[in-house]
Amino acid sequence: MDFDALPDLQDHPSAYYVRLSDTEYQPTLNTQGAWNPHEQHMAPVSGLVAHALTRHEPRPEMQLARVTYEILGMIPALPTSVQVRTVRPGRTIEMIEAVAVAGRREVIRATAWRLARHDSSPVAGGVPEPMDGPQGWVTWEPSQMWGGGYIRSIEFVGASDRERGRGRAWIRTPLAVVADEEVSPVAAYLGLVDTANGMNTRVDPSDWMFPNIDMSVHLYREPVGGPGHWVGFDTLVTLGDNGVGLTSTTLHDELGAVGRCEQILTVRKLPPR
Numbered sequence: 001m002d003f004d005a006l007p008d009l010q011d012h013p014s015a016y017y018v019r020l021s022d023t024e025y026q027p028t029l030n031t032q033g034a035w036n037p038h039e040q041h042m043a044p045v046s047g048l049v050a051h052a053l054t055r056h057e058p059r060p061e062m063q064l065a066r067v068t069y070e071i072l073g074m075i076p077a078l079p080t081s082v083q084v085r086t087v088r089p090g091r092t093i094e095m096i097e098a099v100a101v102a103g104r105r106e107v108i109r110a111t112a113w114r115l116a117r118h119d120s121s122p123v124a125g126g127v128p129e130p131m132d133g134p135q136g137w138v139t140w141e142p143s144q145m146w147g148g149g150y151i152r153s154i155e156f157v158g159a160s161d162r163e164r165g166r167g168r169a170w171i172r173t174p175l176a177v178v179a180d181e182e183v184s185p186v187a188a189y190l191g192l193v194d195t196a197n198g199m200n201t202r203v204d205p206s207d208w209m210f211p212n213i214d215m216s217v218h219l220y221r222e223p224v225g226g227p228g229h230w231v232g233f234d235t236l237v238t239l240g241d242n243g244v245g246l247t248s249t250t251l252h253d254e255l256g257a258v259g260r261c262e263q264i265l266t267v268r269k270l271p272p273r
Contacts, residue, residue, distance in 0.1 A: 001105075003074065009028060012030060016048070028149075030044065035211065040076070051191075052084050056085075062094060064222070067216070069214060081101045082098055082101075084096060129256075142154070156169060165237040166200055173192065183226070185223060186219070186223060189223040189231060195231075201237065206270070209266075211266060215263050219258055224253045233249050243268065
């Protein structure tokens with residue numbers, strides 16, 4: 001696909017997507033990626049996929065406990081459809097799957113586990129300490145490093161002890177995943193999580209590419225999410241010597257730690273300009 005020949009995205013004052021039909025959505029300029037102006041950033045489209053997953057045969061007695069996204073290539077900035085099916089039904093555990101299509105090809109395949117809710121408070125433990133902030137943390141302007149409409153849609157603050165490849169940060173957005181539509185807190189939260197890869201880079205993105213080709217999120221508590229709510233990252237980036245890296249993040253919301261995110265990276269030297 002010739003991405004440079006795609007039409008420009010249109011701005012929207014309050015959302016990342018506009019619904020076109022039962023399964024199709026128009027991305028707005030707020031979804032624009034950092035590597036190419038005619039691609040969608042993975043963060044908002046992962047929120048869109050999560051929105052479709054949570055709307056599929058809702059199970060309020062279950063928690064969305066794990067979502068794994070397989071990123072099948074660059075995501076064109078074109079109308080995007082999401083189809084969901086139940087892979088493994090059950091009363092205690094249930095797997096559902098979503099496939100996102102843009103430009104007549106699959107761009108994301110996601111599987112999610114729903115787990116039945118039970119009272120396990122007598123044995124609860126091991127949760128990391130809540131992360132400080134965001135009040136009093138240093139405002140960071142990521143647009144100095146990254147381009148694209150998605151990055152411009154986010155407010156960032158970071159801890160003063162950030163270092164190369166390691167750091168803590170909070171982000172939030174005033175935008176909804178889908179215009180004029182109720183989106184679950186967990187789907188809105190997941191719509192920001194992919195930002196973890198790129199927040200505390202180990203290498204200069206003007207010299208190296210390190211896109212993630214997947215994202216796996218495990219949640220042991222349902223997060224608080226939605227426009228204006230903060231998402232916290234405590235992130236470590238590991239780069240091997242063989243072109244493969246890993247971004248590992250403990251995820252937080254305003255109440256404390258909620259889970260983990262792992263993103264595998266393909267690490268490549270950019271060609272000389």
